[in-house]
Amino acid sequence: xxxxxxxxxxxxxxxxxxxxxxxxxxxxxxxxxxxxxxxxxxxxxxxxxxxxxxxxxxxxxxxxxxxxxxxxxxxxxxxxxxxxxxxxxxxxxxxxxxxxxxxxxxxxxxxxxxxxxxxxxxxxxxxxxxxxxxxxxxxxxxxxxxxxxxxxxxxxxxxxxxxxxxxxxxxxxxxxxxxxxxxxxxxxxxxxxxxxxxxxxxxxxxxxxxxxxxxxxxxxxxxxxxxxxxxxxxxxxxxxxxxxxxxxxxxxxxxxxxxxxxxxxxxxxxxxxxxxxxxxxxxxxxxxxxxxxxxxxxxxxxxxxxxxxxxxxxxxxxxxxxxxxxxxxxxxxxxxxxxxxxxxxxxxxxxxxxxxxxxxxxxxxxxx
DNA sequence: CTCCAGGATAACC
DNA sequence: GGTTATCATGGA
Numbered sequence: 001x002x003x004x005x006x007x008x009x010x011x012x013x014x015x016x017x018x019x020x021x022x023x024x025x026x027x028x029x030x031x032x033x034x035x036x037x038x039x040x041x042x043x044x045x046x047x048x049x050x051x052x053x054x055x056x057x058x059x060x061x062x063x064x065x066x067x068x069x070x071x072x073x074x075x076x077x078x079x080x081x082x083x084x085x086x087x088x089x090x091x092x093x094x095x096x097x098x099x100x101x102x103x104x105x106x107x108x109x110x111x112x113x114x115x116x117x118x119x120x121x122x123x124x125x126x127x128x129x130x131x132x133x134x135x136x137x138x139x140x141x142x143x144x145x146x147x148x149x150x151x152x153x154x155x156x157x158x159x160x161x162x163x164x165x166x167x168x169x170x171x172x173x174x175x176x177x178x179x180x181x182x183x184x185x186x187x188x189x190x191x192x193x194x195x196x197x198x199x200x201x202x203x204x205x206x207x208x209x210x211x212x213x214x215x216x217x218x219x220x221x222x223x224x225x226x227x228x229x230x231x232x233x234x235x236x237x238x239x240x241x242x243x244x245x246x247x248x249x250x251x252x253x254x255x256x257x258x259x260x261x262x263x264x265x266x267x268x269x270x271x272x273x274x275x276x277x278x279x280x281x282x283x284x285x286x287x288x289x290x291x292x293x294x295x296x297x298x299x300x301x302x303x304x305x306x307x308x309x310x311x312x313x314x315x316x317x318x319x320x321x322x323x324x325x326x327x328x329x330x331x332x333x334x335x336x337x338x339x340x341x342x343x344x345x346x347x348x349x350x351x352x353x354x355x356x357x358x359x360x361x362x363x364x365x366x367x368x
Numbered sequence: 369c370t371c372c373a374g375g376a377t378a379a380c381c
Numbered sequence: 382g383g384t385t386a387t388c389a390t391g392g393a
Contacts, residue, residue: 206375211392
């Protein structure tokens with residue numbers, strides 16, 4: 001078993017902005033967008049000896065996300081600014097969530113990767129560690145598939161963002177100061193699947209959150225797939241392919257607006273045709289370009305675009321400024337009878353540059 | 369009964 | 382370019 005590198009050792013070179021020229025990852029890594037000059041090494045020790053640093057994007061070599069592989073279990077090293085309890089509270093807040101569940105301080109879900117669907121239990125027995133255990137007979141067969149699971153969990157919990165600058169920023173910000181005090185260690189829990197993120201955004205437009213979860217459940221149970229594992233049923237969000245072939249009639253039973261049904265089918269068709277992909281959005285240049293690409297899609301306005309960029313693409317500047325929940329959170333914190341105007345929010349958020357997404361996520365937590 | 373929910377669109381002026 | 386009715390439903 002490979003020894004896990006502790007967090008502090010790898011901290012410095014990554015977050016100081018210092019340019020690193022010699023990058024390594026492992027032969028089995030499937031990451032498609034490595035930095036240039038990335039060399040593959042058989043072992044971490046050899047790479048380090050040669051003066052190489054682990055690839056920041058690579059699932060198996062990240063400093064913080066380093067993992068050990070014990071066949072039935074993966075262990076991720078997480079940053080200091082990670083509170084399993086705080087993230088658990090967020091994940092547990094919605095009883096009607098259908099894509100995972102929480103029980104005894106553990107999280108359970110199926111993670112679809114290519115043809116396989118491993119079911120995992122995620123727990124944290126000790127600080128700075130996250131344990132991923134495969135349930136039943138769902139353990140992935142090959143090493144890179146396990147690496148994909150590790151990558152998925154790291155992405156889901158946003159383990160690769162260094163929150164220290166955000167916490168520094170918050171010290172001198174009236175709103176954020178209270179937010180980070182209350183929710184220290186909370187991460188921007190993501191929606192890694194782009195189609196799911198867009199659908200969730202569209203479904204959530206202009207209705208209260210409990211009803212949005214009900215609609216999502218109906219959609220998933222009608223058109224998604226499920227697998228059984230250890231006596232539990234695990235649902236997987238429908239693929240674009242599943243939805244693209246549907247008609248308005250098929251979606252009527254869900255009881256959402258006809259327009260939303262059109263939007264969902266339209267987005268599914270665009271994705272089946274390859275006209276929207278996560279890679280395109282991630283690599284299109286900057287956040288504003290990605291926002292423009294999304295807003296052009298029928299059914300996606302500024303709010304949904306920023307929501308998707310925030311929860312799926314994890315762009316730090318994504319900012320759903322029209323969000324009613326954000327308005328209510330600010331109103332609550334300021335103790336004012338009226339919700340803030342857009343101008344007031346712009347003023348309050350002027351110093352949040354590159355942390356708008358995290359600020360929003362933290363402020364939302366005051367609502368529940 | 370009315371109003372508001374983690375909005376977007378088409379059809380107006 | 383700004384404003385407004387419309388959409389489905391549930392909860393306060």
